[in-house]
Amino acid sequence: MKKTSDKWYFTKETNAKGLCYIYAYQTQWDPVAKKSKRSARKYVGRLAADSVVNITAKFRSEFPQYAQGTFYFGLDKTLVDEAAYRRDFPDAPGPKPAAAEMDTALWDTRSLGFTWALEQLAAQSQVLEHLREIFKEDARSLLNLAIYKLAGGNSMAAMEDWRASVYLPHGPALKSQRISEVLSRVTPKDFARYFHLRHQSKIERMSGADCVHYALDNTTISSYSATIADVAYGHAKRDPELPVLNFTFVCDQDSGDIVFAHAYEGSIPDVTAFGEIVYRMKDAGFDFSKVILVTDRGYQSLINIQKQIDLEVKFIQGIRLSEDIVKRSFDRYDASLHNQRFYDTGERVYAHSTTEAWKQYTDYGSLNKTLHLHLYRFPKADEAEMEELRLQVQQVLDLKNANKQVPPEKWLTYKRFVCERTTAQGRRYWDRDDNAIEAALRYAGRFAIRTNAEANPFKALSIYRLRGQVEQDFNQFKNWVDGNRLRCTDTAYWGKLLVCTLATSLRMMAIKGAHDREQGNRKIPNT
Template sequence: MATIVYQKDKRSGITYAYESISYWDKDKQQSRSKRTLIGRVDSKTGEIVPTDGRGRKKKEGGQAVTKRGPDPSVQTARYFYGATYLLDEIGSHTGIAEDLKACFPGTYRQILSIAYYLILEDSAPLYRFEKWNHLHKHPYGENITSQRSSDLFASITEDAKYKFFRLQGKRRTEEEFWAYDITTISSQSELLRQVQYGWNKENDPLPQLNLALVFGETSNLPFYYRKLADNIPDSKTVGNLLADLDVLGFSKVKLVMDRGFYSKENINALLKDHVKFLIAVKVSLVFIRKELDAIYDGFRSFEYYSEKYELYGRTVRTKWDYTQHRPYKGDTLTQSKRMYIHFYYNIDRAAEDEKAFDRKLITLRQELESGKRQPEHDKLYQKYFETKTTPKRGTKVTVNAEAVNKAKRYFGFFALMTNETMDAITALELYRNKDVVEKAFGNLKERLNMRRTLVSSEKSLDGKIFVEFIALIYLSYIKKQMQDTDLFKNYTLQGVLDQLDVIECFESPGKKLRIGELLSKQKEIYESLGVIPPTSL
């Protein structure tokens, strides 16, 4: 599919129009694009003026006029350019720069420069941007003070953000599954309404908010996020997610979700909106255990064993009792919907679960025999033990063998549920790819300095998260390319950026931009990341 791409020459100030045709490179196993110059954009009329392909406008009668040369530099300067050049090229390839320009025409260069800074400086606070600006060539090309960055964040509107989500989402294939997950972000700002005290994995004694992300599982790139209050359960967010995706214009949706998003209401909502989904479910659910019990005895047959994943996998076709309340008709629609449950059994996981369970039973029995009962364990005492106390023998504790055996029966099992036809191993691979979201959360919190947010207003917080999100797209792209080309065998993500960041460029009055020396390994990194190495203009 051909699209028109606009690119402004920083030296001359001229905007050129290119025809971009995307195609799949079978050798490199990645999406590529081929661009053909159409012409230059008239700054007054906005019309595309055809050229002969060498930057000269065509006159009537076939005569060409000489193209205006680049604006000469007004000063002699040297900058680090290799890494920011890489980000420039990624922004062009993924359409980030083009989409930002369409949504934020007056500030997109500032957004890009702050995103570049966050990526390259690894957790550095924004007040150090001035030093970085003096050393690096970047889209905005000027210093961005703390006050200016705060004003920038506050100027980012919901309407512009959703326009960007819509543009980026259209660049993702609708055939891929989209991973959806939620994380918590701690904040040192106490004046924000959605920031509340809660619990997170880091055990931070700070109020928090939730951040939801949607990633493409094939592209490994995020294109949507939403900020949530910390006290909202994951399962309560699916309805709004579906509504947002509808607003963004995405009709064919496929979601991969963790079991925290499972509820009968959510499954019915997904089915109502004709959404394809793959979701983890608890084996303890009554209807799940009923289906597992029916195939339990022959589950560990060799024919169901996967050597690649070292587990057993089987698929059961079942029916879901779908219900839909229809206020406009004053009734409730009930139907039987086709559903598939993929069951898995892992021997190592079963052994670990049983060891942990036995250790727990030992602790519980010791508490009962010593008379040091813990109130929070009362239900477990009643479920797994029988106690008798006599004056002579004291307290005698016996294990409820039937309850223990019933609990151990399902150790090592886990299940996925879907309304899409696929085999158990395909479903497992799709679900395991969901960890791109979890890795993205790690990038967001650690590398992008979002473990602690400190802003003075809701608007500033919203804007800052959006710029962090832009940086996250770049990081996700680089990480995906590094995985596909095995760059991680020799470099870390930071190592790749460091290798390129030292490449310099030189500006002189009246002269073209000159690129410093490139080593062979630096050229190889660019090529592995799908970018043509920079050359002197």
């Protein structure tokens, strides 16, 4: 497994008597199961009725940041001080902290560079222009809220206090009630219209025969809301005990700008939702003749390939190796994938291409279509996968043969690679199932792409690899602009999604611009 994240998350557990306890845990990526799993776990303390966490002496000694003071279990499932807790729960029982007076020096000394740069970026990229066209007088307020999120703002109630310390001269004052009104005026229709303008402006700036590469991916946003209809229990990697909303981005791989976003019910898997997303993009006015859509293996199915062909979508799609035709192709061309003539030093991969015959179904009958199936072998990747799998299996064997318990998730993942045997003397022991391991590693280090847009396998892989841009978009959305959780009602959640998406888009365009102008060994922070 890959190294465990240094970040600790907190969760609440309730026993049969109704007593609540707080635990801290970390997550770890499992390359075999291909999902994030909980790993280390520590007991924090009991949760009192007033939300105070009675932190144990052991936890305080291990985590010095909690060594002194009283901590509460906050709205975003972290340990917070009383001031932060009461900002989120102003009606909580107990004495209210005295209102602090604003430092009058803030009116004379303000931070300028950050807010000015973002306003300039919003103007130059036409973000502000498109906001004005769709949201009229609310445009500046929405942009200012996005800038506030980019500055690390969490609670909307603190927006005006922050604004008093920065230079942000345009737009009305934004008290809590005003913010709620602005967010509630964002409708799903206007949300879609705004992103249509983002896409359209990109197409208009292109030269005639070029195509733009758009990457599509999805994430889940957890929520405590009982009023948002699309919030449902689904496939959340983080906080699986919470219901979620599915949120899809389509981003321009060149600039990082988000050109389409769509929210839908949290219980629907990616592969099932893909067709609906493409139809919505088409309804929103996307010109697919100018777009190559790049998607990963999570959206791959024969049905989805057929939908893209029928809708005349140009695509580059990573595909799972579970299809029999793909396995047979790898077996057939295995020699080529070990031949140096099929190796590219730029992409550092072996590749072989073959074609597939498909049909496009129209109102007037069917048309013959040819797709490219690109097969890849990454040198040394198969050995790395083998080494990791053998290491995990050996850990399971050591525990089983020592009559110790294997962690449930680890056993679920690796039990198929071990078996119980009996010696000639009748002693039972656990051993590797080498046949199962060899079967699992048969296509290790392999990858495949199916496309109707790029015949060159190395160029197709180069384009596919750029989809890391959309993954970075989600990283920024969830970890930098407070987009990981919806703390709002059904009337405001489209507005909250828009603000966080605007903030992510501005941040990604700023990062891309900084990288394009990068000099020497200067490191751009938090990218």
